[in-house]
Amino acid sequence: MTPLFPQLPHNLGGYTLTRFLSANEEAEQYEATQARVSRAVVLQLLRPGTEREREAAFLNRARTCAATEELPHVARVAESLRADGIWFLAQERPSGYSLSDLQLLGHMLTAPQVCRIIEAAAELYALCEASSLHAGALSPAEIYLNADNVVRFLSPLAHEEASPTALRRALASAIAPMRPVGVDGEHRIMSILQWLTDGHEDGSPVDWATFRETCLTIRQQMEGMTVAQPEAPVQLHEARSRRKLHRTKRTVTRVIGLSAAAILTVCGLGAVGLLFPMGEQVVLPAAHEGFLACKRHGITQRIMLQPVSIAEYEQFLLALEEMPEEQRLAINKDVPSDYADHIPDEWEQIYAAAEQTENGKQAPMTHVNYWDALAYARYIGGGAGLPDAAQLQAAQQNGGHSPLLEWSATTTGENPLGLYPEDTPLLIDMAAEARPCPAGDIGMRLPRIGFRLIFPTS
Numbered sequence: 001m002t003p004l005f006p007q008l009p010h011n012l013g014g015y016t017l018t019r020f021l022s023a024n025e026e027a028e029q030y031e032a033t034q035a036r037v038s039r040a041v042v043l044q045l046l047r048p049g050t051e052r053e054r055e056a057a058f059l060n061r062a063r064t065c066a067a068t069e070e071l072p073h074v075a076r077v078a079e080s081l082r083a084d085g086i087w088f089l090a091q092e093r094p095s096g097y098s099l100s101d102l103q104l105l106g107h108m109l110t111a112p113q114v115c116r117i118i119e120a121a122a123e124l125y126a127l128c129e130a131s132s133l134h135a136g137a138l139s140p141a142e143i144y145l146n147a148d149n150v151v152r153f154l155s156p157l158a159h160e161e162a163s164p165t166a167l168r169r170a171l172a173s174a175i176a177p178m179r180p181v182g183v184d185g186e187h188r189i190m191s192i193l194q195w196l197t198d199g200h201e202d203g204s205p206v207d208w209a210t211f212r213e214t215c216l217t218i219r220q221q222m223e224g225m226t227v228a229q230p231e232a233p234v235q236l237h238e239a240r241s242r243r244k245l246h247r248t249k250r251t252v253t254r255v256i257g258l259s260a261a262a263i264l265t266v267c268g269l270g271a272v273g274l275l276f277p278m279g280e281q282v283v284l285p286a287a288h289e290g291f292l293a294c295k296r297h298g299i300t301q302r303i304m305l306q307p308v309s310i311a312e313y314e315q316f317l318l319a320l321e322e323m324p325e326e327q328r329l330a331i332n333k334d335v336p337s338d339y340a341d342h343i344p345d346e347w348e349q350i351y352a353a354a355e356q357t358e359n360g361k362q363a364p365m366t367h368v369n370y371w372d373a374l375a376y377a378r379y380i381g382g383g384a385g386l387p388d389a390a391q392l393q394a395a396q397q398n399g400g401h402s403p404l405l406e407w408s409a410t411t412t413g414e415n416p417l418g419l420y421p422e423d424t425p426l427l428i429d430m431a432a433e434a435r436p437c438p439a440g441d442i443g444m445r446l447p448r449i450g451f452r453l454i455f456p457t458s
Helices: 052-067 099-104 111-130 164-178 186-198 208-222 238-249 252-270 310-322 325-331 347-355 370-380 389-396
Strands: 010-012 015-023 027-034 039-046 077-083 086-092 143-145 151-153 291-296 299-304 405-411 425-429 435-438 454-456
Touching (some): 015 039, 052 077, 052 086, 099 143, 099 164, 111 143, 111 164, 111 186, 111 208, 164 186, 186 208, 299 389, 310 347, 310 370, 325 370, 389 405, 389 425
Antiparallel strands (some): 010 015, 015 027, 039 086, 077 086, 143 151, 291 299, 299 454, 425 435
């Protein structure tokens, strides 16, 4: 489905759309910034031409969201507006990453993180039930988790109420692809997901209060806290759960040690300024002819103001077909054979969509993996290469913003905890303060991944 705004950024009613998130037959979601207050938001846009009945439902939901007092764990709804003939709802973008983004990056959730998500959802849905508010299912794109393991949701309020069974199964579906595997807590999380999907052993549904109490108990045990006794007894496979919790106590010390180290590692990656100190190392004083001047470690270079475009990547693919075999082998040195053609599976769709709009080929090239970016730099030659994380961060702060995750020359280094592959290139989120993102697989080609190059001044 072609987005309403294939060329980003785009201004709409005081908001600058920076990243396309999702779409269905009626609406689209975008990340955006509110210009007057520099606030990150998520916009839900109603497609023009939608049936009157569905338009009325959208507006009804928008009014309900804006009028409802703050819900637990839900991002604040800012406003509902109409601009350029389009109705949209704006709400604050929660900090951190959505589950859909984390999944694209190859991250897996820990058992305590899963428990926190289910606890928060249980509290939210229980309040909606008590307040007679219609709630819809939460998708992976609407569940956010930050570096402090704080869970936030985009507003689930809906015009029509979904059944409790549908809500529980949707929550299980959002979590299941990222559930912990082969680590402590794996089996308990599997049980919780099964209860969300199928209910008790006799098929009867499990209430939200029981989910919240059970997840709280599991999380407190795994995080080494003192477990408070729940007000009501947990009734889900009680004897078996107690035996599992007893066995877990024997490994709590080890779990705490690994968890603390993991948290320090992740927090270190999140603290971009600490991991990649700017100081006097990177200076980007001016933009000129599509480049930013970049001085780092006493060497002056030029970094592209924008990522490599579809048109530029097309020329690379055409040249690759025509060049001598010896030159092609040099470009593909150390590149796995499965990725040596550098043609993404989605190339025909990307090219066709670009041809349908004016200047469409100037849009950033996406669906490229690390090997594609490396081969393109070798093809360009003249000392071209991928910028490091500090250079991308400085570029992002000096006019080189993009909605993409971009490949960098900086690697993860050693990784004793196994959180991500060792010595693999980092992706840099150029839409979110240039945060570093360890890539689960450097061969992945995803809709939001692109790259740019850096060149010597000579």
